Amino acid sequence: MTDQARESALQEAAIAALRRGEAAVARAALQDMVAPPPMLLAQACNRTSDWDGEAAALQHILREHPRDLPALLAMGQNALRRGDEREATRWCRAAVAQAAATGAPPQLQPMLLQAQAVMANASARFEDHLSAAISDLPALPRITQATDLLLGKSQLFLQQPSMFYFPGLPQRAFYERAEFDWIAPIEAMTGDIVAELDAVRAGAPDFAPYVETPSNGPAPNNPLRDDPSWGAYYFWQGGAPVADHAARCPAVMAALALAPMPVITGRSPMALWSLLKPGTHIQPHHGLLNTRLICHLPILTPDGCALRVGAETRAWRQGEMLIFDDSVEHEAWNRGIETRIVLLFEIWRPEIHPEEREALTRLFQAIDLFGPAQIDTGG
Structure with a gap:
């Protein structure tokens, strides 16, 4: 063998x-x-x-x-x-x-x-x-977040703006109301803003779609394009006031005047009522820039509505401002039976120095002059 x-x-x-x-x-x-x-x-x-x-x-x-x-x-x-x-x-x-x-x-x-x-x-x-090792300590949010990341219970979300990234800024999904001294005076005007909203919607309860197909460019890749389920009623658009809307809502304009909104020709300020009808879901996406924060002053806040930014989800409460970095992945939904409306506007990131804001303003204006300005489409 x-x-x-x-x-x-x-x-x-x-x-x-x-x-x-x-x-x-x-x-x-x-x-x-x-x-x-x-x-x-x-x-x-x-x-x-x-x-x-x-x-x-x-x-x-x-x-x-x-x-x-x-x-x-x-x-x-x-x-x-x-x-x-x-x-x-x-x-x-x-x-x-x-x-x-x-x-x-x-x-x-x-x-x-x-x-x-x-x-x-x-x-x-x-x-x-791990829990036993720190069981005698008070609740520490950053320790909780770090532990959740270690255990795979949470995902790491970082700034990923779709157009312009400014380095060296803290990676924070939400900012807190108490960090800004101009927020409380705006929140105090919520009642007057609600009254103006009621008067506007008495004649036209729906707003124009937040994401619209432009007449001279490619259509945005967004499932809510041209859909009034996500609606917008602008007060400032492309850096200019929307005159008839501003005239109808003096309380809104007075509130916005208190916020440190960017002033960039053709781009900012930007402020609107953002409407979300029942059953509507704004898919996860990133904003254009990390040089700003987005502010929501909740006006109509039914149950079943929430905003996720990164790994954290918060519900809107009428008259309590939400401030977040929209360059971090975020999404919003209305799973209730009534319409949600917030007053939405942008502010400068507080960590950006005045001389940097001036330089950024010039840069953004130069970018827009060179070619078609990119606009927020929620995509």
Whole structure:
């Protein structure tokens, strides 16, 4: 019998023994081979509870093929049987990532589900472990956010403006009302603004669509394009007041005069009533710039409406300003049964110095003069 024929006969004998449930016989046959197939050897070791032998056979496979999914999954189970949960989690995480990248055949699905369960259990114990370490401390929002990121419970959202990025600004989704001394006087005018809104909507409850198809350019890629479900009633548009709207709403204009809105020819100020009808969802998107903050003074605030900026979601409350960075991914929805309306306007980022604001104003005006000005479309 040739050496090759002998090796083939021993391998077939080992396979047959495994099928009969005679793992020790299979392993003896494999040990007589010069080069036993590593996965077959791993299976024989597994069924004889030789965890070290199984690990050695699997490592042989992974040295040649580091992303071999069956071997990765088997290594996770092997480490678990040896009582090393941390190592098991490492192998399971690698296996799940590989399956996500390349897919997994049906016969590996049970092992893949086991690997996911190992990861979930380890994550829960790790969270309990971390929570215990800081359980005697007061609530600290930044510590909570950092811990959620570490645990994979939250996603990291950063400024990604679609047109212009200004470096060195803090990565904050929301700013708080108490940080701005001009907000309280505006909030105090909410009642007068509500009255003006009621008078305007008595004759025309709907507004023009927030996103409209331009007459001389490509159509914005937005599912709410030309849809009044997301409506706009402008007071300042393209840096100029909308005269008839401003005349009808002196309280709105007086409130806006208190805010540090940018003044940029052809671009800013920008201020409007933003309307969102029931069942409307503004899809996740990024604004044009990170040099500004968007302010919402809530006017009509039914239940079921909210704004997500980054990883944080807040509801509107009438007369309580929301201030956020719209260069961070954000979305809004109205899942209620009544229309939501806010007074929306932009302000300079407070961290930008006066001389930088002057330079930015010149830059933005030069950009717009060079070619068609980019406009916010919610896309």
